[in-house]
Amino acid sequence: MSGPGRFISFEGIDGSGKSTQARRLATHLEGQGHDVVLTREPGGSPGAEDIRALVLEGEPDRWSPETEILLFTAARRDHLERTILPAIEAGKIVICDRFADSTRMYQGLRRDGLRALVDQLHDLMIGREPDLTVLIDMDPATGLQRALSRGAGEERFESFGNDLQAKMRAGFLELAAEFPDRFVTIDGSRDMDEVAADVTRTVTGWLS
Numbered sequence: 432m433s434g435p436g437r438f439i440s441f442e443g444i445d446g447s448g449k450s451t452q453a454r455r456l457a458t459h460l461e462g463q464g465h466d467v468v469l470t471r472e473p474g475g476s477p478g479a480e481d482i483r484a485l486v487l488e489g490e491p492d493r494w495s496p497e498t499e500i501l502l503f504t505a506a507r508r509d510h511l512e513r514t515i516l517p518a519i520e521a522g523k524i525v526i527c528d529r530f531a532d533s534t535r536m537y538q539g540l541r542r543d544g545l546r547a548l549v550d551q552l553h554d555l556m557i558g559r560e561p562d563l564t565v566l567i568d569m570d571p572a573t574g575l576q577r578a579l580s581r582g583a584g585e586e587r588f589e590s591f592g593n594d595l596q597a598k599m600r601a602g603f604l605e606l607a608a609e610f611p612d613r614f615v616t617i618d619g620s621r622d623m624d625e626v627a628a629d630v631t632r633t634v635t636g637w638l639s
């Protein structure tokens with residue numbers, strides 16, 4: 432693809448099918464001849480993957496919400512500098528499994544006032560939103576079941592349970608209403624192939 436690159440993020444609660452759909456979209460777009468970089472947060476660059484282990488493993492109260500905001504933002508800054516921006520500048524399509532909206536939700540909703548802190552640090556250190564954000568919306572109990580059945584050992588957030596998962600779902604839908612220009616919401620409760628067809632149709636339409 433020539434011309435400017437694009438930056439697409441996938442968001443949603445744990446187990447909603449983001450990783451599956453991000454991977455399938457990448458394969459589809461590559462098949463159409465696009466140059467695609469599939470990446471994820473936390474992580475996506477060697478330094479940010481090191482921070483991933485710090486934030487996703489261990490006891491749920493290992494870090495305060497404030498420290499977590501700093502760690503996720505540090506990981507994001509490294510990912511942006513070393514992976515995302517170089518790929519966009521080279522004209523590629525970057526597909527990222529989670530980005531700053533996840534910090535707005537997972538850290539920002541933990542207590543009153545934290546969302547403002549997330550946004551301040553984002554403006555200071557990141558200053559960039561995806562061009563398109565695909566929200567995979569999903570029933571929280573089913574999402575949690577799917578996420579726990581993977582057993583990947585990165586369970587700090589998954590162990591917060593159903594209530595948090597429900598709060599996150601509502602929060603993501605509110606975020607989609609807050610940023611209507613870049614968000615599209617896809618019903619993730621359907622069969623994997625149906626969801627993928629919907630994602631492909633939406634993104635292809637947006638790209639053209």
Ligand code: ADP
Nearest residue numbers: 444445446447448449450451577578621622623
């Ligand atoms: P996320 O990245 O949002 O946590 P994943 O893509 O890793 O979600 O999916 C979580 C689990 O659910 C995986 O085992 C995946 O194979 C399965 N899964 C994903 N999408 C669907 C779907 N539409 N229906 C049933 N199972 C699904």
Ligand code: TYD
Nearest residue numbers: 444445446472473503529533534537578588
């Ligand atoms: P991820 O690997 O996408 O998990 P899943 O596939 O289960 O959705 O993300 C791991 C966890 O990290 C997830 O529970 C959400 C959390 N997270 C935050 O709390 N803040 C953030 O900024 C990001 C990017 C992720």
